[in-house]
Amino acid sequence: MTFQFNFTVEDHLGNELTPFGDEDLTLGSSKESSVSESQKGQWGYRKCSTEQFNLPQDDFWEHKSVGNAAPSEDRDNPLRAANSADTLEPHKKQPGLRVAKEHAMPQDLKKVLENKVVGTLPGLQHISVSIVKTTLLEKNFPGENIVSKSFSSHSDLITGVYEGGLKIWECTFDLLAYFTKARVDFAGKKVLDLGCGSGLLGIIAFKGGAKEIHFQDYNSLVIDEVTLPNVVANSTLVEENGINEPAVKRVRTSKQAQQPFKYRFFSGEWSEFCELVLRSEKFFVKYDLILTSETIYNPDYYSTLHETFLRLLDRNGRVLLASKAHYFGVGGGVHLFQKFIEERNVFETRTLEIIDEGLKRVLIELTFKHSS
Numbered sequence: 001m002t003f004q005f006n007f008t009v010e011d012h013l014g015n016e017l018t019p020f021g022d023e024d025l026t027l028g029s030s031k032e033s034s035v036s037e038s039q040k041g042q043w044g045y046r047k048c049s050t051e052q053f054n055l056p057q058d059d060f061w062e063h064k065s066v067g068n069a070a071p072s073e074d075r076d077n078p079l080r081a082a083n084s085a086d087t088l089e090p091h092k093k094q095p096g097l098r099v100a101k102e103h104a105m106p107q108d109l110k111k112v113l114e115n116k117v118v119g120t121l122p123g124l125q126h127i128s129v130s131i132v133k134t135t136l137l138e139k140n141f142p143g144e145n146i147v148s149k150s151f152s153s154h155s156d157l158i159t160g161v162y163e164g165g166l167k168i169w170e171c172t173f174d175l176l177a178y179f180t181k182a183r184v185d186f187a188g189k190k191v192l193d194l195g196c197g198s199g200l201l202g203i204i205a206f207k208g209g210a211k212e213i214h215f216q217d218y219n220s221l222v223i224d225e226v227t228l229p230n231v232v233a234n235s236t237l238v239e240e241n242g243i244n245e246p247a248v249k250r251v252r253t254s255k256q257a258q259q260p261f262k263y264r265f266f267s268g269e270w271s272e273f274c275e276l277v278l279r280s281e282k283f284f285v286k287y288d289l290i291l292t293s294e295t296i297y298n299p300d301y302y303s304t305l306h307e308t309f310l311r312l313l314d315r316n317g318r319v320l321l322a323s324k325a326h327y328f329g330v331g332g333g334v335h336l337f338q339k340f341i342e343e344r345n346v347f348e349t350r351t352l353e354i355i356d357e358g359l360k361r362v363l364i365e366l367t368f369k370h371s372s
């Protein structure tokens with residue numbers, strides 16, 4: 001599927017460091033922007049010198065090994081069955097489904113930021129994805145060839161090959177703004193940034209005091225080249241630079257800041273990811289919060305996405321989801337997704353906010369109909 005429905009905030013704002021922008025990936029129609037003037041003004045770039053980052057010691061990163069058997073559970077009730085590592089509905093193994101894997105944090109964290117250019121947003125550091133793409137193209141990256149595939153097919157999404165993680169999508173910023181507005185409480189929570197791409201949602205959750213954060217993206221390369229570097233770039237700057245993030249101030253004491261945080265990184269298709277994490281610990285502790293932006297564009301994925309929520313969300317947890325109202329060309333959107341959720345009758349949805357400028361966007365919350 002050849003598809004383009006968005007712009008990168010980074011490219012849209014213009015940046016002289018960008019040798020080619022996503023302009024090159026755009027099919028036809030004009031781009032629409034709803035990025036506010038204040039967002040534009042706050043975006044800037046600087047070359048990254050790894051010396052500028054006082055990177056954390058090894059024990060900062062706590063990893064768990066994968067491989068324990070999953071607990072067996074009662075399957076009569078969808079909620080109980082959701083605890084099982086076995087799929088609720090027989091999972092049709094499709095050939096070519098991207099197998100999930102866990103990414104270990106590299107030993108040498110400074111290397112993660114090598115050749116990266118770092119931009120800033122309020123309370124956030126963020127590497128330039130355009131530079132990453134260019135570097136990978138130049139290097140003729142031997143792994144997942146998604147950059148050149150995306151480039152040559154003029155598409156931001158290639159179904160089953162590249163699902164768009166090499167951009168920061170617009171709704172990420174809607175959700176970030178909502179976190180501040182609604183004073184979302186991350187303290188002590190176990191959080192999943194699902195379909196993370198840049199990982200900015202999870203990073204803000206970390207800064208807000210979340211106790212454990214997992215990042216998942218379809219593409220392995222996205223995790224290695226974008227998500228991980230962003231996490232590293234943001235890992236210690238919070239305290240050192242005195243970034244004024246209200247949520248940070250509220251919950252993070254200097255003592256908390258010194259405690260090791262648990263990050264884990266995963267790539268792969270959602271059902272495979274579920275299998276992997278549910279098997280990774282004998283008693284997998286479910287997520288209190290699942291954050292997900294621009295992941296409901298393809299109706300073909302709704303069933304797997306629903307099942308992922310069902311199996312991985314704590315009964316008293318919630319999903320915060322941001323989406324365009326409609327994804328032209330692919331067919332998905334909020335209305336269709338909400339209808340799908342209603343029919344399944346497991347979650348209830350609540351509209352948190354409608355952003356009606358540029359392309360209409362919606363923030364919704366999902367919670368279990370019957371919590372504990």
Ligand SMILES: C[S@@+](CC[C@H](N)C(=O)[O-])C[C@H]1O[C@@H](n2cnc3c(N)ncnc32)[C@H](O)[C@@H]1O
Pocket residue numbers: 163164165166167168169170171172194195196197198216217218219268269270271292293294295301304
């Ligand atoms: C359009 S991108 C959005 C990236 C990021 N959340 C943002 O807002 O900038 C959609 C993301 O969802 C994930 N995704 C989509 N479909 C998926 C699937 N079937 N299995 C696993 N991940 C998927 C991909 O990892 C991709 O990064």
